[in-house]
Amino acid sequence: MRVEAYNSVAQIYKTNRAAGASAAAKTEKSRDQVEISSIGYDYQIAKQAVAEASDIREDKVAALSAKVKSGTYDVSNEAFAEKLLEKYRSFML
Known part of the structure; x- marks a missing residue:
């Protein structure tokens, strides 16, 4: 061996x-190490802001309820369409 x-x-x-x-x-x-992109960071900030915000704006609900009950609540079709398009455009950008 x-x-x-x-x-x-x-x-x-x-x-x-x-x-x-x-x-x-x-x-x-x-x-x-974990790195969060700027989009992810913005998402976290927005999520936190939504969580901290009140879900119902009671003053606005009360005012609209009073208008509906009194029969003075009126929304023009043009104003509604304009707001709808505005929200859509802001969402798409």
Whole structure:
């Protein structure tokens, strides 16, 4: 049996293990990073603003309810169409 050959192979394994351990140590030190795009950041800001805003504007609801009950609530077709197109255009841009 050739003892020298065994020692050479054992030495190679020791060297590879040491290199593997140092590579593993380097890998453990690095951390993952997450970057949010500007669109994602804007989305988070908008979502937070919506969450903090009141769902119902009670003063406006009360005023419109009073107009409906009294029969004075009137919306022109042109004004409605104009607002609808305005919202659509702002959404598409």
